[in-house]
Amino acid sequence: MQFQQLLYFVAVAETRHFTRAAERVHVSQPSLSQQIRALEKELGAELFSRARGNIALTDAGEALLPLARRILADADTARHEVQELAQLRRGRVRLGATPSLCTGLLPDVLRAFHDLHPGIRLVIEESGSHDLVRELARGALDLALVVLPLPAASPALTTVELLHEDLVVVSSAAAPAPRRPVRIADLEGQPLVMFRHGYDLRELTVAACRAEGFEPSFTVEGGEMDAVLGFVRAGLGVAVVPAMVAARSGRDLRVTALARPGLRRTIGLAHRSDVAPPRAARELQRLLLARRPDGAGAAHRAPGGIGPE
Secondary structure, eight states: OOHHHHHHHHHHHHHSOHHHHHHHHTSOHHHHHHHHHHHHHHHTSOOEEOGGGOOEEOHHHHHHHHHHHHHHHHHHHHHHHHHHHHHTTSEEEEEEEOHHHHHHTHHHHHHHHHHHOTTEEEEEEEOOHHHHHHHHHTTSOSEEEEEESOOTTSOOEEEEEEEEEEEEEEEETTSOOOOSSBOGGGGTTOEEEEEOTTOHHHHHHHHHHHHTTOOOEEEEEEEOHHHHHHHHHTTSOBEEEEHHHHHTSOTTEEEEEBOTTOOEEEEEEEEESSSOOOHHHHHHHHHHHHTSOTTOOOOEEESSOOOOO
């Protein structure tokens, strides 16, 4: 008894038509009929009644059908499990992340993932949250680390709150030490090094200053994360950055907390709601979620979208 013969038998049993069954399994009708006859000969019983062109299962066919379906289902499960295991030995994971997360959160997580699965190639897309949502929607990414909440125009995504992160003020270690902690109002008149348009950090900082009744003053603006930190090191001004980034910034930068209530942002892990991530991506997802503090938000489907960072 061959696997292919069982596949053909189930196709005929479900369509009750040899020609349609052949089309379903992509073989010629004579080849399918020949394999069915060979199966019947091996089993020593007719599986179908072919009286006057009507195809019906015989008692033997009725007995074989659930067994054949189970064998085919088990074979499909075995194939799927082996492929899943193979995906952890080779393949790739396409992860999108905002620039600050590439600097702060990801290095340790990616190192842990690489140690566990050295055959998996990691492809990182560094961009703003809005662009990452678009890449997720078109299938160019498996997972994305984004800033929540999601904007209204985004496609349906499944998101999990990963962490809430405080923002801090960084200044040159050579500059006079600011008061501790820094109030948002203390930034009035201070030279700020500011990110380019499209950064969530820019919008958050500017909004906080305006809520205190003043417009921030920029000495340099338009940079990415590494450039902003470099300008601060050079003494061109101070910047508001995530605490994880500041922790990796080195001794040549002074880190000062913001006075309560301070500024915080929520980081989420997102993937498409209609497509499950591949096995390797799910393993990376598991490592990322292991970093989630107790009590972080559960997964939810988001009909809205994400503001860029």
